[in-house]
Amino acid sequence: MSTSALVNQNKHSNEYADSEQPLLSVRNLTKLYAPGKGFTNVSFDLFPGEVLGIVGESGSGKSTLLKSLSGRQTPDSGDVLYIRGRGEDQITQLEDLYEMAESQRRQLLRTEWGVVHQHPMDGLRGRVSAGGNIGERLMAVGKRHYDDIREESTKWLTDVEIPQDRIDDMPTTFSGGMQQRLQIARNLVTHPKLIFMDEPTGGLDVSVQAKLLDLLRRLVTELELAVVIVTHDLAVARLLAHRLMVMRRSEVVETGLTDQVLDDPQHPYTQLLVSSVLQN
Numbered sequence: 001m002s003t004s005a006l007v008n009q010n011k012h013s014n015e016y017a018d019s020e021q022p023l024l025s026v027r028n029l030t031k032l033y034a035p036g037k038g039f040t041n042v043s044f045d046l047f048p049g050e051v052l053g054i055v056g057e058s059g060s061g062k063s064t065l066l067k068s069l070s071g072r073q074t075p076d077s078g079d080v081l082y083i084r085g086r087g088e089d090q091i092t093q094l095e096d097l098y099e100m101a102e103s104q105r106r107q108l109l110r111t112e113w114g115v116v117h118q119h120p121m122d123g124l125r126g127r128v129s130a131g132g133n134i135g136e137r138l139m140a141v142g143k144r145h146y147d148d149i150r151e152e153s154t155k156w157l158t159d160v161e162i163p164q165d166r167i168d169d170m171p172t173t174f175s176g177g178m179q180q181r182l183q184i185a186r187n188l189v190t191h192p193k194l195i196f197m198d199e200p201t202g203g204l205d206v207s208v209q210a211k212l213l214d215l216l217r218r219l220v221t222e223l224e225l226a227v228v229i230v231t232h233d234l235a236v237a238r239l240l241a242h243r244l245m246v247m248r249r250s251e252v253v254e255t256g257l258t259d260q261v262l263d264d265p266q267h268p269y270t271q272l273l274v275s276s277v278l279q280n
């Protein structure tokens with residue numbers, strides 16, 4: 001069978017490869033806090049609507065990479081190129097993230113990007129109500145009318161299965177699973193083009209995790225989000241990611257379509273990772 005036929009059989013077949021222009025293009029990116037602490041020489045393209053999973057050894061640099069991709073950790077070298085804007089305002093050329101003004105990077109993080117942290121309170125404002133946490137992002141994209149903001153926030157609470165009568169409650173009074181769903185609503189309300197997630201289901205009970213994964217999968221498809229997700233959980237990667245990048249000791253050791261990487265791992269470390277899950 002030809003390679004393309006094999007790829008087409010895959011349930012995560014890469015329909016995005018036909019997109020002409022990547023949304024994010026990463027070239028030879030490196031950030032080391034010290035030798036072996038960080039990541040080196042990472043390159044990939046991410047297309048609109050595509051989900052890239054980053055898996056691998058603890059301490060291999062996954063979170064640091066996610067921070068550098070999302071403008072929160074200046075790399076030592078290499079480029080992160082991104083297509084800014086949307087609709088008629090879309091910039092047609094990739095721009096270097098770290099050549100933009102700091103204010104432009106912050107603006108991206110408030111509007112067309114989202115960051116979902118493992119610990120939800122890292123991405124929520126503890127002293128602002130649930131509705132306010134969602135409404136704040138709407139105001140960042142220019143919404144001003146109180147009733148509209150309230151209505152949109154209520155709709156999003158329902159979408160992430162938080163009872164509407166909790167809208168004026170502080171997120172600190174929510175369970176972990178509810179806080180995580182609120183963080184997701186806060187991020188998605190502006191219809192971002194690109195979301196960065198760091199272990200979004202980590203630390204939650206298994207049943208809560210499963211519901212959250214269902215929700216994420218539905219939203220990612222409905223909103224055609226491009227996502228970069230760091231996870232140590234191969235089941236999460238299998239469910240959400242079209243493509244995988246496997247990291248070990250600050251380096252990418254393997255990349256490919258998710259099913260191919262997990263069903264037919266090539267690198268000895270990936271083989272170990274997959275077999276250790278099978279044995280558990």
Ligand SMILES: Nc1ncnc2c1ncn2[C@@H]1O[C@H](COP(=O)(O)OP(=O)(O)OP(=O)(O)O)[C@@H](O)[C@H]1O
Pocket residue numbers: 033034036037038057058059060061062063064065232
């Ligand atoms: N701000 C920092 N200053 C110095 N070293 C750091 C800093 N942040 C992370 N490190 C180190 O860099 C290495 C990579 O950390 P990182 O958090 O990116 O790994 P990771 O793959 O996400 O790990 P885990 O899966 O355990 O979360 C680790 O050795 C970590 O201790």
